[in-house]
Amino acid sequence: MAYDIYDASIPPLIHMLGGLSTILAKAAAHGGIDPAQARLAPDMLPLKNQVYIATDGAKGCGARLAGVEIPKYEDTETTFPELKARVAKTIAFLKSLDRGSFVGSEDKEIVLKFPNITLEYNGRDYVGNFVLPNTYFHITIAYGIARNLGVALAKGDYLGGLKE
Numbered sequence: 001m002a003y004d005i006y007d008a009s010i011p012p013l014i015h016m017l018g019g020l021s022t023i024l025a026k027a028a029a030h031g032g033i034d035p036a037q038a039r040l041a042p043d044m045l046p047l048k049n050q051v052y053i054a055t056d057g058a059k060g061c062g063a064r065l066a067g068v069e070i071p072k073y074e075d076t077e078t079t080f081p082e083l084k085a086r087v088a089k090t091i092a093f094l095k096s097l098d099r100g101s102f103v104g105s106e107d108k109e110i111v112l113k114f115p116n117i118t119l120e121y122n123g124r125d126y127v128g129n130f131v132l133p134n135t136y137f138h139i140t141i142a143y144g145i146a147r148n149l150g151v152a153l154a155k156g157d158y159l160g161g162l163k164e
Contacts, residue, residue, distance in 0.1 A: 005065060006102040009127045013058040013135060014094050019160035020054060020139045021087045026153055027146040028080035036078045040144050047145045051083045054138040055090040061131040065105040065123055066097045 027033050027047075035047040045053075052075050063070040071093055077083045106124040121130060143158050 003106060003124065005106040005123055005127060006099045008124075009061055009065060009131065010094050010097065010102075012132060013061065014091050015160055016136060016139055017054070017058060017087050017091050017094075019158050020051065020142060021084055021091075022157045022160065023139070023143050023146055023151075023153060024051070024080050024084050024087065026157065027149075027151045028084075030146070030149070030151040033080075033146070033149050033151070035080060035083055038145050038149060040141055040148060044141065047142055048078055048083060050138045050142040050145070051077070051086060054135050054142070055086055057131055057135040057138070059090050059093050061127065061135075062094045062097050064110055064126070065108065066101040067105075068097070068101070 027035075033047070035051070038047045039045065052073070055073065059073075060070050071089075073086060073089075077086050106122065108123040110121045110123060110126040112119040112121075112130075119130065139158070143153060147153050
């Protein structure tokens with residue numbers, strides 16, 4: 001079977017963002033957690049930023065590969081309901097993308113410019129070597145923050161849909 005960049009990127013991102021939504025819901029129900037302050041280590045970004053980065057990576061991936069404008073989020077969400085809404089908005093955006101617009105994107109040149117580094121990928125490597133690992137990392141850190149603060153989470157919450 002040929003590599004399909006849509007299948008390699010969009011369904012896994014939607015699935016993992018669903019897990020992030022579960023993590024946020026359980027953290028909210030647990031109570032006593034401030035997403036703007038809760039962090040795993042003093043030198044790490046807080047929970048809200050983990051959500052920002054995970055959703056930015058997902059929407060950026062979909063938009064870049066589909067050749068559409070990346071939706072702009074203002075990064076003002078600080079409560080669990082606001083963060084869950086951001087995740088839902090990202091999932092809705094990804095679901096709105098036309099599969100046909102991804103054809104040939106595995107060879108598309110993707111250039112990411114950050115303050116201290118520029119990264120260059122073809123579409124296939126962008127998905128497999130940057131987007132998925134980076135997005136999963138930030139979802140994992142969100143899980144770790146919540147678990148560290150006593151939220152009852154299990155592997156199935158992270159992976160989504162697993163029954164223990």
